[in-house]
Amino acid sequence: MFNFKENISLAVNGLRSNKMRALLTMLGIIIGISSVITIVTVGDSMTKSITDVFNDMGANSVQLYITDRPDENGNTNWSRPYQEEDYISDEMIDQFLEAFGDRVACWAVSESVGYGQALNGHNKAEARIQGVNANALGINNIDIIAGHDLNEREVSGEKSVAVISDKFVEDLFPGLPIHEALGKEIKLQLSQGTYTFAVVGVYQYEVSGMAAMMGAGSVTTNIFIPMGVAKDMSRDTDGVTTVYDGYYMMQIKGNEKVTDSKAFTEEIDNYFNNKLYRHNKYVMVRTESMDSMIGQMTSSLDMIKLAISIIAAISLLVGGIGVMNIMLVSVTERTREIGTRKALGAKNIAIRIQFIVESMIICLFGGVIGVILGTTFGRLGSTLLGAPGWPSVSIVLIAVGFSMGIGVFFGYYPANKAAKLDPIEALRYE
Amino acid sequence: MTMSDTKMTVAGQSTAARRLIIDMKGIVKRFYIGQPNELEILKGIDLQVYKGEFVSIVGASGSGKSTLMNIIGALDRPTLGSYQLDGVPMGEVPDDMLSEIRNFKIGFVFQTFNLIPRTSALSNVELPMLYAGVPRAQRTARAKELLRQVEMVDRMKHQPNELSGGQKQRVAIARAMANDPAIILADEPTGALDSSTGRLVMDLFHRLHREQGKTIVLITHNPELAEETERIITISDGQIIGTKKGGGARV
Known part of the structure; x- marks a missing residue:
């Protein structure tokens, strides 16, 4: 029709x-x-x-970092440098773990030392050196493909050991099977000097969407070393800058007992600000859950x-x-x-x-x-x-x-x- | 619906029981009704056209013949009077049915051909059947047959701008016959043609009238063309002032 x-x-x-x-x-x-x-x-x-x-980082992940505490007028004193007592100390972490330990799958603090490179004949590999605590890598879903993550003994003993990426191995020792990299000694040249580490673990370097977005083909991967070693390396820099023992930032990953990641985050926030940082006039802790960051x-x-x-x-x-x-x-x-x-x-x-x-x-x-x-x-x-x-x-x-x-x-x-x-x-x- | 019964009566052309196709009584048409410039164009027209007749309506411009044609062609309604078209009392047909009346009962042939541009001759002829809801295969077959009758079948794929005036008018005549209407209403069909092509078109009308018994109403201001028809109705100032037999009248 x-x-x-x-x-x-x-x-x-x-x-x-x-x-x-x-x-x-x-x-x-x-x-x-x-x-x-x-x-x-x-x-x-x-x-x-x-x-x-x-999601790679985990849905139950909480990040906390220290920040200026606003005064009664809501102003923050930006000019005041952080003091020893402002940082998240090992004691605080111990207290926290005592209170929350049954719900924490793993936690991580890190200290960035800076960039360095290792040489092996004509081969060169570049890396960012990060000090971490023991068994911290799981929090960022970093897969160890050979050897092991830094353990308690290595970290507390401040051993000169490192976990490196497969990419780093490939750059430094072309053609070498990954597991043969274990036990190799690598000499890292930094601005403050040369340090030798024994490789105890190799992780798989993943070019994630974001990393690729921010510069595909970049071969600078992370090298993870015990926290104490990293702190000492930082102190070697100039001898003037004070390097405190505490940490600026901490990552916590809840285990399967955490059902409500938002409540978990709030509880942590509450514990730090109302207990550990209660008497600190200048500094407080801010927490962010992965959910809220994804949301943002x-x-x-x-x-x-x-x-x-x-x-x-x-x-x-x-x-x-x-x-x-x-x-x-x-x-x-x-x-x-x-x-x-x-x-x-x-x-x-x-x-x-x-x-x-x-x-x-x-x-x-x-x-x-x-x-x-x-x-x-x-x-x-x-x-x-x-x-x-x-x-x-x-x-x-x-x-x-x-x-x-x-x-x-x-x-x-x-x-x-x-x-x-x-x-x-x-x-x-x- | 009406196609079948008109078809049946095509053959039965007897002078004895002649069937009225157009029956107009006291048709008055006024424009601008109720306004100071109210105008009476038709002032009481009585007109009867019988089945199989070839009638011409002649008159000068402004005589009201166009208005009369519009009313005959169901494009317009009279202000007063009664009009039966092929037995249908037009006064009782609702507005939205007028298009169906035009579709089934009237075959228009215009002075300016009015073929649909960018559309093949065949599709143009199919158009009235398309609006009548005739299935594709059937309407294509009939359109081809009609184009054969007007000797345009070899040009059926051509578009109007690829045809001469005479060819266009022949396609238009084929289109007018598509739904086998009760009347073919031709408004100055040769007006835009030179005399020889005009002659061919007139011959075509004569042939359709003679061979197929088509009822044709020719509106023209040309007395020579009117003379060829069976009956000449002269209209002036909105009234019929005379009816006479033309040269084409049968004895």
């Missing part, structure tokens, strides 16, 4: 006969749809890669997505108005044709459908071109950001459906105008 097939071929013929006009008409739709697809593709792949990184990251991503989506929506609106304008021109141009059709027996609804279909086809073409462009840009953008992704099928269907919806919405008024033309007037139209 509604002759969709004929209407479609008629609309396509019309578009073909006036390609430039059709393209200009579609432009708004193309820009709108392609930017939506691009943004959603890039945004989704970024959200995914960020969530992956944080994704919500800021969502904001960006929303902002660009609004721009895309405006573009689609403008595009839709453009389509309406062209449809009105088309109705006027084809007044006589409309009159003829009516004289030949076309019902009003047939005319209305003809023009709505035409408007829909314009928008559909625009939408399809937009999807193709958006997929291309989205693929390009997400690849550049290190997390290649494709737009989801649902977003493509929504985009195409939405563009057709625009066609119907903005085509309705011109189509209705055409349908209501008086056939006598229309036939007489020059």
Whole structure:
């Protein structure tokens, strides 16, 4: 009855006969749809890669770090350097573990010593030297593939041992099987001197989405050494800067007894601030759970997505108005044709459908071109950001459906105008 | 619906029981009703056209013949008077049914051809059948047959801008016959053609009338063309001022 097939071929013929006009008409739709697809593709792949990184760190992870305590006016004294008693001390950690020990799977403190390099003939490997406590690596889901993580004995005894990455092994000893790296001595050159470590463990270096994003191909990996050794190395730097025994930051990972990571985080926060740091006027502890950090990251991503989506929506609106304008021109141009059709027996609804279909086809073409462009840009953008992704099928269907919806919405008024033309007037139209 | 019964009566052309196709009584058409510039274009027209007749309506411009044509063609309604088209009392047909009446009962042929641009001759002829809901295969077959009758079948894939004026008008006539209407209503069909192509078009009308018994109403201001028809109705100032037999009248 509604002759969709004929209407479609008629609309396509019309578009073909006036390609430039059709393209200009579609432009708004193309820009709108392609930017939506691009943004959603890039945004989704970024959200995914960020969530992956944080999930690697563990959902029950809590980070705490010291920060200035605001005074009664809410001001913080930025100029005051941290003192010995401000840092998280070993005693504090012991007290904390006594209180929370049954719920802590592992915990980690770290001290960054700086960058160094090891040489072996022509081979060179670069590393960031980090002092850690015993059995700390599991907290960041670092997989030991040979040997073992630093143990209590090595850490408390401040042995010159190190856990290095497979990448480091590959750079320093090309072709050497990983397990043969165990027991090897490596000489690390730092600005303050050269230190020798025996390799006790090798971990697998993973290029995560984030790391890749911030510089793919970087070969500077972490070397983990006992905390005491690291502190001593830091003290070697200049002999002027005071290096305290405490820690600025601590990571805690709850075990399976922790069911509510938010409550766990609050409890830790409460314990540190109301007990351990209660009498410290200047410094307090801030806690952050992985959940809240993921939330922060994704919500800021969502904001960006929303902002660009609004721009895309405006573009689609403008595009839709453009389509309406062209449809009105088309109705006027084809007044006589409309009159003829009516004289030949076309019902009003047939005319209305003809023009709505035409408007829909314009928008559909625009939408399809937009999807193709958006997929291309989205693929390009997400690849550049290190997390290649494709737009989801649902977003493509929504985009195409939405563009057709625009066609119907903005085509309705011109189509209705055409349908209501008086056939006598229309036939007489020059 | 009406196609079948008109078809049945095509053959039965007897002078004895002639069937009325157009039956107009006291048709008045006024414009701007109730306003100071109210205008009476038709002032009481009585017109009867019988099945199988070839009638011409002649009149100067402004005589009201276009208005009369619009009313005959169900494009417009009279202000007063009764009009029965092929037995259908038009006064009782609701507005939204008028398009169906035009679709099934009327075949329009326009001075300016009015073929749908960018659409093949075949599709143009199919159009009234499309609106009538005739299945594709059937309407394509009929459109080809009609184009064969007007000797345009070899050009059926051509678009209007690839056809000459005479060819366009022949396609238009084929289109007018698509739903086998009760009347073919031709408004100055040769007006835009030179005399020789106009002649061909007129010959085509004569042939359709003679061979297929089509009822044709020709609206023209050209007395020579009118003379070829069976009956000439002259209209002036909204009234019929004379009816006479034309040269094409059968004895």
